[in-house]
Amino acid sequence: MLIRQTALYLPAQLLGPLAQLAAIVLWTHWLDPGEFGAFTLALAAQEAIYLLFLAFWSYYLLRFLPGADAPARERMDTFESWVLLANLALQAAALGLVLRYLAGTPPGAAAFAVLFAFAFTRSYCTHLAERAKAGNDILAYTALQCGGPIGGLALGWLWAHLTRDGAARIGPLQVLGAYAIAQAASLLFALLRLPLRWRLRRADRGLLRAVALYGLPLALSGALAWVPGNGIRFVVEHGLGLAAVGLFAAGWTLGQRACAFAAMLVTAAAFPIALRLEASGERGRALQQLADNGALLCAVLLPSAAGLIALSAPLSQLAVSAPYVADTLVILPIATLAGLVKNLRSHFANQAFLLARKTGWTLAIDALETALFLIGAALGLRALGLAGAAWGALAAVSVGAALSFFVAVRRLDMPLPSAHLARIVLASAAMSAALALLPPLAGWPALALATAFGGAVYAGVLALCYRGHLRELRGRIPFLSR
Template identity: 30%
Template sequence: MFWRGVLGYLPVNVVQGVVGLLTIVLFTRVLDPAQYGVYALAFSVGSLTQTMLLTWTEAAMARFLATRGQDGRLADHFATLYRLWLSAAVLVPLACAAVMLAPLPAPMKVALVAALGSTLANSLMKLAQERRRAAGEVSGAAILAIAQSAGGFAIGLALALAGLGGAAPVLGVGAVSALCAVVVLPGELKRVAGGRFDASLARAYAAYGLPVALSLILALVLASTDRLLLAAFLDEATVGVYHAGYSLGSRTLDVVFIWLGMAGGPALIQALERGGQAALSEAAREQAGFMILLTAPAAVGLALVARPLADLMVGEPLRAGASHVTPSIAASGWLAGMTTYYLLQAFTLARRTPLLIVSMSIPAAANVLLNLALIPRLGLDGALWATTLSYGLGAIVAWTLGRRACPLPMPLDVLVKAGVACLAMAACVRLVPPLGGLPELALKAGVGAAVYGAIVLGLDIGGLRAKLNLILRRRALAL
């Protein structure tokens, strides 16, 4: 199931990667630094609202679909979840009203209301995607993800060009999600037919999902506190610079981690449900090794090409600051990705989601304290230090607590060998002269990929040659 998902979700990965890069390239040019800062803050508030109110139903949809399929209560599963979702969703209009009454500048109000309103459509589509992912409907989930990414970007860019400022990107995503909901939701609601709301299922879903949501809120605190405190201590323009560099460093890695997570999460659940701990350990070791081999060189490579990448991707007013931010965020992004998409899976697999709260509260609290201590003294660099140290602490805590819930193997041999290959890659890339712009970026990326690929494939680290052969054979059969 994992490799079928890896192949099936590859087009999503490509589209989201292109959209992520174009978002940086175009929005940092169409929006001025203050408008880009408004967008960054609105995006953070919208993400936090969706996570607080609605994400727990999305998590329950994914984790319990296989269980309800086995006990023949799928209709009750859908009826219970959609009623729970509706009960939480009614709070979003109240949040919009509170924003309109708050003493905020008009552009900020518009952006925040747009972000809050978009959460409803985004969450409905997330429910549909999670149902498809859990059921192994790879193509259906992939089509929805592609439509939302590409369509949201296109509409958001059009709105930005029309002068809507920082509200435009979040409005674009919300508009496309609403259009997708009109098409998809009738078919999803048909699955409710014959089902009934079950209070015992609701309690079980809440006991599982609410800790997941709270842990994700803590993750958002970990990811967003720096922006809010930079705005408080410095200004919105600095937030724009930080967000541009943060996006350049994290979104590139996020695309790869999300791609592997889309395929890996359901596969781990199926392995545990059908084969127990032994099957889970085998599947998890394979996934972790493949994830390390793909993402470690990506993070190191981002740090090595930060300057020419920023020259190419980021608008002139934000360029220099973004290139300074990107290397630190590449390290943070790799730690965050491995923690979220592998280490924290131990708690959801074991259904011990309250441990997620403990695992995330420690780095989140550390992040707030470090930002408060370092930003006034070091400015932008203080936020970078706080972020990297906090994510490192989070990885240690997740690994330690996860071993008590559901031990997941960590292929240390693959990690060490991949690290050595990355060091060799970095040494060779450093020899490339600083040509600037696209020539430097292309040359460094080519040298890095060639050196790392030759080492990893030559030594067959993690059995990568066999995995690539499997992917190519399956792709050829699909074609």
């Protein structure tokens, strides 16, 4: 079941994040560090606004919509209508405050309109993608996940290509406008498919309490977790200015998004299976499903992170524009480690908290992690510059992840797939050692061959570790057992 669901969700998990990764590389060639810094701050601000004002409802729907009966769905439709309308005003006000802080003056009408369109459409695409996942509408989910990143990159590239020799060269606002157009098209497609019913009447108080108890702690937890991953850009901007944000963000965003990309390849279909098992009263099987999900996550995420760290030097020199290379060489390995730890916590340990409805515990751990980050990033930035800020963020997320796994295993009875993890770590270590023995790499073909070589080493060692399981699997498949 898990493999089949993962395969169905794979296009959405592959194409959208891959376009986001490509965009980080390409925008460094079209935007100078100050412009790239402004662009990445806009991305970070939008994610914070979504987490503050809309994520609580997305989390609640993902958890409770699949098992809801008709009256419950009607109450949810009413509540959702008010939430989506209220977000128009809330997101506009929050965006205005962010722009006032960054610019020091009220934003111009054109800049505000573009930024609001970008933030609004991106937030609603994220929310409706979660709704589509809860309803198992894979086509709508794929459109919402892929339309914005792919369409925005294509439109931005077209603008950059058409204006590269003229005075109206592309800038951050044009890039954000391209993404807003693509996201709006995805929203329109999804609205025509999803069973959204607008019901502007009094919301149910019982549902309001349930959402507050379940969704709000998760949203606050997400906002706190946003600080080490994305808020670090604002720490850098406050300390060193907008151009430093651009230099920092190239390596930091590549490492973070690469790990998120690897994780999302296998996580979209995983948690709903555990939810269905728990809803049917099979809590033991649901917890075991979380462990299986975690093993599959580690099998993809650990070698991806290890390979990226091993090949970070040639990748940095080849991928990003010359002004960004020196800082990316230093930041990318640290960012990859932070992304690895963050995704292990988010898509493995935290699933046990969601299943047990212990969202307050998640909030407490995130509060601790955020406090540690603010201290570590500020001290690191002052002592070691951009690299110090990255090390501070890594230390904070590591403490949060360690505490989350401890509580999930000891208090919530989540099994830890130790045997699987040992094999995966061994295969990843063998791959890293093999890559370290390669001569210096020059050019994309050499980097591609090294990547394929590392993948082959990992797969080969992992196959040796699972040789007994593979023989058993071969015996179960008729055409392989002949």
